[in-house]
Amino acid sequence: MANYSVAKLYDILLYPFLNNIRKKTARIIIQLDPKSVIDICCGTGNQLEYLKNTDIRLTGVDLSPEMLKVAKHMDCFQQDARNIEFPDNSFDLAMIQLALHEKSFDDQKKIINEAYRIIKDNGHLLIVDYEINAKTKPHSRYVINAIEFLAGKEHFRNFREYHKNECTNKLINGNLFILEKKIFIAGKSMALQIYSKRPTKFRRN
Numbered sequence: 778m779a780n781y782s783v784a785k786l787y788d789i790l791l792y793p794f795l796n797n798i799r800k801k802t803a804r805i806i807i808q809l810d811p812k813s814v815i816d817i818c819c820g821t822g823n824q825l826e827y828l829k830n831t832d833i834r835l836t837g838v839d840l841s842p843e844m845l846k847v848a849k850h851m852d853c854f855q856q857d858a859r860n861i862e863f864p865d866n867s868f869d870l871a872m873i874q875l876a877l878h879e880k881s882f883d884d885q886k887k888i889i890n891e892a893y894r895i896i897k898d899n900g901h902l903l904i905v906d907y908e909i910n911a912k913t914k915p916h917s918r919y920v921i922n923a924i925e926f927l928a929g930k931e932h933f934r935n936f937r938e939y940h941k942n943e944c945t946n947k948l949i950n951g952n953l954f955i956l957e958k959k960i961f962i963a964g965k966s967m968a969l970q971i972y973s974k975r976p977t978k979f980r981r982n
């Protein structure tokens with residue numbers, strides 16, 4: 778994220794696009810009834826805002842000090858999602874929203890492994906990210922491609938690579954997480970996926 782002014786505008790500019798997604802995500806999280814939630818790559822902490830009137834202990838981590846300045850009234854910390862500074866089994870639920878598609882496959886793997894480590898056994902991982910496919914509404918496809926192109930060369934390359942790798946299909950190892958539910962949202966341009974963590978003792982070697 779370039780600077781604080783851009784970070785401050787992030788929620789305002791994306792509100793029309795993200796508000797319904799944030800609300801849906803919050804509803805699903807509340808139904809899962811976690812006591813503690815971590816938003817990995819939380820950005821401005823906007824998704825956590827939608828949960829602030831609950832009893833859930835809310836935490837966020839992000840690398841950008843500019844984004845975190847906007848989230849300053851919440852428990853959001855500057856940490857690298859590839860190397861999270863929380864102990865094993867710390868949270869009932871972790872979410873990663875709109876953050877995997879912009880990273881290299883190698884970094885995505887590290888983040889998923891970290892999520893696995895800090896989620897409690899039988900806890901949940903919730904991923905919300907692009908999933909452009911033949912069913913995506915054409916205008917959503919054009920708008921998203923344009924946004925991702927304008928986000929920069931590396932960002933766009935990773936976005937395309939993410940789709941070549943079938944989004945989360947090659948990334949999420951069934952030995953770590955079991956897919957419970959997948960819902961297509963935002964004109965079928967995104968997927969909201971709920972995974973449960975396979976408890977460490979039941980992992981196949």
Ligand SMILES: C[S@@+](CC[C@H](N)C(=O)[O-])C[C@H]1O[C@@H](n2cnc3c(N)ncnc32)[C@H](O)[C@@H]1O
Nearest residue numbers: 818819820839840841844856857858874875876
């Ligand atoms: C597109 S934004 C999404 C933010 C937020 N999840 C949302 O839904 O609005 C991606 C975020 O990932 C953060 N990020 C990128 N690399 C990171 C890393 N290695 N560790 C933690 N955060 C990272 C960026 O700073 C940015 O805030």
